[in-house]
Amino acid sequence: MSRAVSSPLGKDLVGLEGLSADQIRTILDTAEPFKEISQRRVKKVPVLRGKTIVNLFFEPSTRTRVSFEFAEKRLSADTVNISSSGSSVVKGETLVDTARNLEAMQIDMVVMRHGSSGAARFLAERIPSNVINAGDGRHEHPTQGLLDLLTIRDHRGPIEGLKVCIVGDVLHSRVARSNIFGLLALGAEVAVCGPRTLLPVGIEEMGVGVFARVEEAMEWADVLNVLRLQLERMQGGFVPSLREYNRIYGVSRARLDATGRDLLVLHPGPMNRGVEIDSDVADGPHSVILNQVTNGVAVRMAVLYLLAGGAPDKAEAAKQGGEA
Amino acid sequence: MSAGSMLLKGGRVVDPSQSLDAVRDVLIVDGVVAALGTDLSAPEGARVVDVSGKVVTPGLIDVHVHLREPGQEHKETIATGARAAAAGGFTAVVAMPNTDPVIDSPALVAYVAAEGAKAGAARVYPTGAISLGLAGERLAPMGEMIEAGAVAITDDGHPVMDSGLMRLALEYARGFGVPIADHPEDLGLSAGGQMNEGVMSSRMGVRGKPNASEDVHIVRDLLVAEFTRGHIHLQHVSTRFGVEAIRQAKARGVHVTAEASPHHLLLTDEAVEGYRTEAKMNPPLRTEADRAAVMEGLRDGTLDVIATDHAPHHYDEKEQAFDDAPNGIVGLETAVGLILTHVVGKGVLDLPTMVERMSTQPARAFGLPGGTLADGAPGDVTVLDLDASWTVDPDAFESRSRNTPFGGWELTGRAVMTVVGGRVVYEG
Numbered sequence: 001m002s003r004a005v006s007s008p009l010g011k012d013l014v015g016l017e018g019l020s021a022d023q024i025r026t027i028l029d030t031a032e033p034f035k036e037i038s039q040r041r042v043k044k045v046p047v048l049r050g051k052t053i054v055n056l057f058f059e060p061s062t063r064t065r066v067s068f069e070f071a072e073k074r075l076s077a078d079t080v081n082i083s084s085s086g087s088s089v090v091k092g093e094t095l096v097d098t099a100r101n102l103e104a105m106q107i108d109m110v111v112m113r114h115g116s117s118g119a120a121r122f123l124a125e126r127i128p129s130n131v132i133n134a135g136d137g138r139h140e141h142p143t144q145g146l147l148d149l150l151t152i153r154d155h156r157g158p159i160e161g162l163k164v165c166i167v168g169d170v171l172h173s174r175v176a177r178s179n180i181f182g183l184l185a186l187g188a189e190v191a192v193c194g195p196r197t198l199l200p201v202g203i204e205e206m207g208v209g210v211f212a213r214v215e216e217a218m219e220w221a222d223v224l225n226v227l228r229l230q231l232e233r234m235q236g237g238f239v240p241s242l243r244e245y246n247r248i249y250g251v252s253r254a255r256l257d258a259t260g261r262d263l264l265v266l267h268p269g270p271m272n273r274g275v276e277i278d279s280d281v282a283d284g285p286h287s288v289i290l291n292q293v294t295n296g297v298a299v300r301m302a303v304l305y306l307l308a309g310g311a312p313d314k315a316e317a318a319k320q321g322g323e324a
Numbered sequence: 325m326s327a328g329s330m331l332l333k334g335g336r337v338v339d340p341s342q343s344l345d346a347v348r349d350v351l352i353v354d355g356v357v358a359a360l361g362t363d364l365s366a367p368e369g370a371r372v373v374d375v376s377g378k379v380v381t382p383g384l385i386d387v388h389v390h391l392r393e394p395g396q397e398h399k400e401t402i403a404t405g406a407r408a409a410a411a412g413g414f415t416a417v418v419a420m421p422n423t424d425p426v427i428d429s430p431a432l433v434a435y436v437a438a439e440g441a442k443a444g445a446a447r448v449y450p451t452g453a454i455s456l457g458l459a460g461e462r463l464a465p466m467g468e469m470i471e472a473g474a475v476a477i478t479d480d481g482h483p484v485m486d487s488g489l490m491r492l493a494l495e496y497a498r499g500f501g502v503p504i505a506d507h508p509e510d511l512g513l514s515a516g517g518q519m520n521e522g523v524m525s526s527r528m529g530v531r532g533k534p535n536a537s538e539d540v541h542i543v544r545d546l547l548v549a550e551f552t553r554g555h556i557h558l559q560h561v562s563t564r565f566g567v568e569a570i571r572q573a574k575a576r577g578v579h580v581t582a583e584a585s586p587h588h589l590l591l592t593d594e595a596v597e598g599y600r601t602e603a604k605m606n607p608p609l610r611t612e613a614d615r616a617a618v619m620e621g622l623r624d625g626t627l628d629v630i631a632t633d634h635a636p637h638h639y640d641e642k643e644q645a646f647d648d649a650p651n652g653i654v655g656l657e658t659a660v661g662l663i664l665t666h667v668v669g670k671g672v673l674d675l676p677t678m679v680e681r682m683s684t685q686p687a688r689a690f691g692l693p694g695g696t697l698a699d700g701a702p703g704d705v706t707v708l709d710l711d712a713s714w715t716v717d718p719d720a721f722e723s724r725s726r727n728t729p730f731g732g733w734e735l736t737g738r739a740v741m742t743v744v745g746g747r748v749v750y751e752g
Contacts, residue, residue: 017527096643116645117529118599137647139529177529200526201534 007306012124012131015140016182024185026312028150030302031295033316037074038297047305047318048077053109054102057083057134061113063269063293064134064144068111071300077109095119096126103127109307112136117174130307135174143303144268145178147296149186151288152223154295155264160187165217167251168227168276169198169238175268179225180208193217194227194249197238214249218259225266226251229276242275253280266292327355328746331366332705334376340680341382341696350380352703352746360697371748375707378740381679382697383415383704385686386656388480388505388559388583388631391417391448393439394432395424400636400724402439402448405656408634408723409446410750412656413739415704416447416694417634421458422481428453428464430472437473445749446742447704449475449692454493454504458482463492470500475690478505480559481606483541485511487548494554501691503557503581506545508566509607513537518647520593520608528599530646535563535614538607542566546573549580557689558582560633562607564617571626581689583631584622584681586655586662587729588615595729601642601649603729605635623672628685630678632659636725654723658716658730660708664737675710703746710737 008026009019016024037045053072057065065081072079095114102110109130112120117137124131135141149159156162164183170176170192183190184207191209192199193216204210211217218224229245239245256263265277265286273279281287302315310318330352337348337360349364350357366372391405400408402419409417419436421427427436433450440448452469456462458479466477477497484490484506493504514537519525521532542558546569549556561567561582570582587605592615595603603609621627635652642649659682668678683706687695694702716733718726742750 094640094643095645095648114645116647118647119645121599122645137529138531174529177527201521201532202523202526205523206527 007309008312009306011307013142013303013307014120014124014131014133016142016145016178016185017140019185021185021187024146024149024182027146027299027302027306028153030306030312030315031150031298033319034301034305035295035298037301037319038294043074044076045074045319046076047310048072048075048308051077051108051308052106053077053079053111054107055079055081056098056102056110056112057081058112058114059084059135061134064113067293067296068134068300070297071304074297075301075304077304095122099123099127103129109304132303132307137174138172138177139174140178140181141174142178143296143300144175145182146303147292147299148179148225148266148268149182150295150299151266151292152264154291155288156222159183161189162223163189163191163221164223164225165191165193165211165221166225166227167193167214167217167249169229169233170194170203170227171198171200172230172233173227176227180206191217191220195239198233214251215255215258218255218261218263221263223264223266224251226277228268228270229272246275250276250278251281252278253284256281256286264288269293328703329353329367329370330743330746331364331370331372332375332380332707333372334374335378335380335707337380337697338676338679339382339697340676341684342698345676350697350705352705352743355703355745357697357699357701357703359699373741379675379708379710381706381708382683382695382701383742383744384413384660384682384706385416385692385694386414386632386634386659387418387629387686387690389417389419389634389656390422390636390652391419392423392636394435398638402436403443403445404722404724405634406440406443406445406448408654408656408721410742410744411722411752412658413660413706413708413742414446414656415706415742415744416449416692417656418449418451418475418690420478420480421451421453426453426458427451428456430465430468433469433472433474445744447744449473449690451476451478451505453477454479454484455489460484460486460489463489463496466496467500470502474502475692476503476505476557480505480507483507483509483511487544490545490548491552494549494552494556498552498554503555503690505557505559507559508538508541508545510537510540513540517608519596519604520610522593522611524593524596528597533608535565535610538563539565539569542569546570546578546580550576550578553579555579555581560585560588560607560631561618561621561627562588562610562614564614567617567621567626571621574626581628582626583629584618584627585631585633586659587653588618589622590662590666591615591729599646600729601644601646602653602727604646604649604651605633605653606651619672622667622681628681628689630659630663630681631686632656636723637727639726642727653728654721654725657721657723658728661714661716661735661738662730664708664710665735669736703743705743706739707741708737709740712736712738712740714738
């Protein structure tokens with residue numbers, strides 16, 4: 001059985017909570033040289049040649065799954081995709097049995113999305129392969145957090161001392177938690193803004209500020225990370241209507257202009273235009289939403305490379321044709 | 325159960341029902357206590373056991389266990405549960421009715437009682453459901469179930485959400501002198517929750533059950549019990565406000581009894597960190613302030629009894645992502661060691677008060693025989709070795725299940741002999 005070699009991250013990437021500032025910076029720095037590979041005509045280097053990776057998605061995903069798959073393929077890994085519909089998962093197989101069966105096929109890495117918080121850690125504790133969390137319940141989505149950090153850094157320089165406000169449904173958001181843990185580790189000031197029904201209990205005790213009104217958040221922040229408001233939140237009664245949500249918490253061009261400040265606006269996608277974010281913001285000069293998507297591939301390449309045992313300072317050489 | 329005769333010689337007899345804490349011999353003849361004294365001699369053929377240096381108490385009683393039979397015998401059976409109880413020092417347990425099928429008829433009550441008697445270990449007292457099928461709609465045949473042997477009426481695991489039904493249950497039960505036991509949880513406030521709601525659940529991204537979900541229901545039950553003058557027994561109290569509400573209700577004269585579980589006395593929601601399903605239960609482990617309040621409630625008698633809420637689950641069921649794993653832990657074989665080490669050992673309760681909370685009061689609250697070594701009482705005795713050091717090894721449990729957060733804990737003090745009706749049902 002192929003055993004994971006030691007990496008600066010350890011065996012797995014389950015979350016950003018507990019990672020040191022140095023570890024996070026290492027991932028972001030390693031992503032830099034990988035950005036260029038996706039600009040080439042031939043978008044492939046042999047860094048992970050011969051490695052087998054399973055993308056195990058128990059929840060539907062387009063963006064994250066495709067981003068991981070591009071990252072894996074551009075590093076020459078052999079990949080298999082398993083999604084919950086049509087797999088043995090829906091036939092009642094337990095997560096632990098799924099894991100053991102994959103393991104028996106001698107795989108090197110698993111990228112998993114699962115609806116239960118803690119599922120990635122559960123898997124990581126039970127199989128020797130590297131496990132990368134592609135989103136577990138409401139807990140973490142560490143590669144999204146990392147690509148957000150990279151995008152902020154690209155546009156605003158060092159994260160330390162920046163003021164970042166996460167706007168929207170923090171309660172149900174794994175993106176929010178990964179952002180909070182990652183930003184705090186790198187020395188940013190972090191706040192959240194949204195209806196109280198969508199903010200976790202005790203959020204202040206995590207070292208996070210709270211703004212009741214989005215206008216106040218915009219006056220304070222350098223960066224807004226706007227979260228998707230899922231339709232079922234309205235059905236669940238967390239907000240009275242999408243219209244009211246947009247009126248009170250929506251990030252609009254008028255509100256941005258009223259601050260007279262040059263805010264950076266991120267959104268993890270997929271967007272509900274006209275709900276949490278207006279089109280003239282999403283498509284306007286503040287938005288770096290498509291940069292996030294581009295950076296997603298580079299960050300995921302960096303994570304795959306590092307977990308496979310690649311040396312951070314050899315990433316530049318690796319992209320020229322070396323193997324990890 | 326066949327009656328036995330035996331003489332336990334030279335032990336320190338702790339029987340709070342008689343305010344007794346002294347070295348005595350205990351003579352049991354034909355299954356009942358015949359005498360306490362010094363230099364007693366045994367009748368022909370009776371077993372004589374030297375228990376000098378040990379503590380002899382009226383048999384310990386756990387008023388809250390899940391034995392899973394009928395229907396979930398892969399977790400536990402009445403026989404394995406009764407043996408686990410005996411191994412943990414309990415001479416009697418009260419079995420909850422949330423089995424499959426639900427114990428909501430006299431025939432099923434009689435079945436549990438008969439299987440318990442057949443097991444020949446700890447006594448097994450059945451309970452019957454408040455509502456048919458635990459559906460929370462119509463009363464099950466309470467009187468017939470009590471005639472068949474039910475010692476309490478409860479929908480445990482399914483809180484009675486309809487206050488009108490709770491009123492009827494408390495009023496109707498008054499005619500029979502049995503408690504209505506309720507699992508206090510407002511299902512609207514706790515909906516979807518998998519652990520205590522607080523900073524820990526927010527960090528872990530797990531849906532929480534706020535204290536208020538329990539508090540609201542406790543207060544509701546107390547108010548309904550107060551005006552119906554029924555006997556409400558509140559199960560596994562876990563919140564600081566809940567303890568205080570019960571304290572105030574007792575001061576007003578409400579007929580309420582209440583439980584503290586060993587895990588709510590000793591653990592907080594930090595035990596769940598790392599998504600440890602063996603620390604997942606309902607009500608959930610809460611904060612340090614709650615834990616301390618439950619301990620204080622036990623100390624001052626607001627919480628009358630220690631009950632384990634023994635809830636066996638197969639290891640496959642706990643070996644899942646946190647949200648998917650069932651609630652509950654086993655408790656019968658760890659309770660005595662945990663309480664001796666961490667409650668008596670830390671000076672919160674003295675030994676007689678521990679025996680009161682684990683024997684005298686459980687018998688009194690549920691109207692059970694036992695809880696005393698007075699002449700003519702059942703010959704049910706627990707022998708404790710206060711000095712025995714041991715390590716909790718779930719693989720050694722008599723229970724069919726191993727789901728405990730206390731595996732590996734090093735404890736001091738345990739039951740070394742359990743006697744039911746003058747017959748030794750456990751010796752270790």
